[in-house]
Amino acid sequence: MEGLCRSTRLLSVTRLSSKQANKTIRNFSISVCQQRCDGQTRLTRRPAALPRGSRDGASQIRYQSSQEAVSQRSSQSRDVPNASEFLRGSRSLTKEEWQTMESPDGIPDMNLEYVKIGDNPGGFHPVFLRDACTCPKCVDPSSTQKQFQTTDIPRTIKAKSITRHDSGDFTIMWENDIPGFGPDHVSTYSAKFFDICDFRSSRLQDRSDHVRPRLWDKFRIEEELQFVNFTDYMEDDKQLFRALSQLQLRGLLLLRNVPESEESVAEIAGRIGTIRDTFYGRTWDVKSVAEAKNVAYTHQSLGLHMDLLYMTNPPGFQFLHCLKNTCKGGASLFSDSFAAAHRMSPLDRKVLSTTDLAYHYRNAGEHYYFERPLLELDKTSVATNHGKQPAVKFVNYSPPFQAPFPIPKNSQGFVFPKVAKALRNFADRVESPRSLFEYKLKEGECVIFNNRRVLHGRRQFDSGKGERWLKGTYVDTDVFKSKWRTLFEKYSATVDVRVGGQYVHPGKLEEGNARRPTKAEAKTADEASA
Ligand SMILES: [Zn+2]
Structure with missing residues (x-):
């Protein structure tokens, strides 16, 4: 050197x-x-x-x-600081x-002596390979927990022998192995392993994380919304897989024939996994009972929002079981925020993904607060109307719980106008008549939706006549994903899911534009908004 x-x-x-x-x-x-x-x-x-x-x-x-x-x-240091980098930090x-x-x-x-595997050019770092050993000595077969830590591996470790087997597997024996691992210690790697560690797409596939959302607008979701029978969902794993596929693809699903019980919503959520308990309780009521003396009392409409964005980990899925809905009005509203983000300009996407908004709940003995950007982007790119852009992982939009913007005074002049404009563009898109899917829940129905993607709200209703009672609960994203992955592994090869009236294998689906409305549909939507 x-x-x-x-x-x-x-x-x-x-x-x-x-x-x-x-x-x-x-x-x-x-x-x-x-x-x-x-x-x-x-x-x-x-x-x-x-x-x-x-x-x-x-x-x-x-x-x-x-x-x-x-x-x-010295010439670069005179540059104006980049506002977005400045705000999002490192x-x-x-x-x-x-x-x-x-x-x-x-x-x-x-x-170091890199380990060359097969015909692939280059080699793997010996510590990387040793660390990935899954033999019964290294990973406990019962608990699946790793029995050593990366830092136990001597820096001088070397591959003593590399053998390629007919099955495509490779085995490696080591020199200067971790103390305690004798000369008979053999590490085995499948051909798939090398693919998975080298390519993110293979990794996503291995974890069933490759199924892209299917974006929708009002017209598409009216055509494609799936209704699943409660008993099928509760008793048949294949039907549960179909239901979760809908949630994975569209983020919205309706169950029907749900028993009229206050326990039903917990049963439905529990079928996926552990319920997310919050200060609202394990399950909670959205209720309005008519009171004869209070006829004039009208419940206001509730704008599009997401729940609990003021928490570090907002719940991934929300369940609302309709027990009573005999009031006038009170229809639920849903909008696909991913579709809105998909159509936004690269500049707006950049602004909304690099500047934090703040959300809080500071009331009744509670004080929650969290700062996060409206768009959380993924490493994967997808084709959009504006060329290749990072895919959207989560959207964080909840105007009713927004705290003052966390933008320092000395950058408000150049940051705030852009943030406000991008926010307006986003709101216009999610609230447009073309985006808004309106559905009045019937008794015995339970809506399930992705709280990190699908915005929800409701039209105002008159509680003077009739009764409106929804029972709700949450499940975390991780819990959903765990169930999805186990079911995907089991059924994806044999069970197809319905998309756009056709049975399509989930692996073949790609994120795409919501389809354009026909002229007649566009006319109806315009009239509705007028
Ligand atoms: Zn081992």
Whole structure:
């Protein structure tokens, strides 16, 4: 390593495919070691052609000398600070920052003996592979808990032998293994394992997290909303899988023929998993009983919102069982916030995903508070009307519980107008007649919806005539996902789910635009909004 200029810094980074990246890193590590600091040297290893849309690639690296860097840094420091970065705080380390970081002992990890598996270019870090061993010595077969920790693995560990079996599996035996693991310790890896650790898409598939939401507007959901029979849902695992598929895809589902009991909603939620208890109780009432002396009392409409966004972990799914609904009015409103976000401009998406809103509940002996951006984005990209954009993971929108904006005074001038405008654009989209799905729950129905995606509200109702009584509860996102994954693993190959009137395998579904309304539909919607 002598002769390598310590002050060398990265100049530019270009995405490469993993295959090319491996090649580049090897070439690159050799080249760096051979370079001397001559103040002008630039190392560039650029392959002849870059593949289009390569996702899992590493970065192409171009170096520049220290003098050049100093002169550029001084000009960059005069730049106006980036408002969004300033507000959301830290970003993750870039690849060049990782690579220029000095190793604790001055020996870069590149010099370790990487473990080459099969025909794949490049190799795996020996500590990475040793850490992933799932043999009965390393992972307790009964509890499935790991029996050692990563930091137990000696840094000097080496693969003594690598064997490829006919099944496609690989076995590795180790030199300088963790003390206590004798010479007979063998690690086995399936071919799938290498795919899963190398590609996020394989990982998502392995965890059944690859099924993208199907976006909807009023017209699509009116066509596609699924009604599932309570008994089927409670007693048949395949029907439960179909029901959860609907929640995974559209975030909205109706159960019918639910027994008229205050316990029913807990039974329905409990079928998925543990109920989320909150200060509202394990289950709670949305109730209005008519009182003869109070005929004039009218319950106000409730704008679109999500529940409990002032908590660190807002509940993922909400259940509302309709026990009574004989009042005039009181229809439920739903809107797919993912569809709205999907159609927003890249600038609005950026503003709403990088600036925090604040939510609170400070009342009746409680004080909850949490700051979060309206859009929480995923690492996965999806095609939108505005080109490829990060997919939306969660939406956080609840005007009734919004606290003052957490925007410091000295940045309000340039931040606030953009936030307010983006927020208005978002509200316009979710509240548009085309987006709003209105449905008056009938007695014996239970609506289930994704509280991190589907906004809910209700029309005003007159409690003077009749009675409106809903019983509600929550289930956490993790609980839902756990049930979904176990059912997906079991039934996805054999049970298809209905989408748009057709049976479609869930694995084949992709996030897409809600379809455009026909002229007649658009006319009806316009009239309704007028
Ligand atoms: Zn092991």
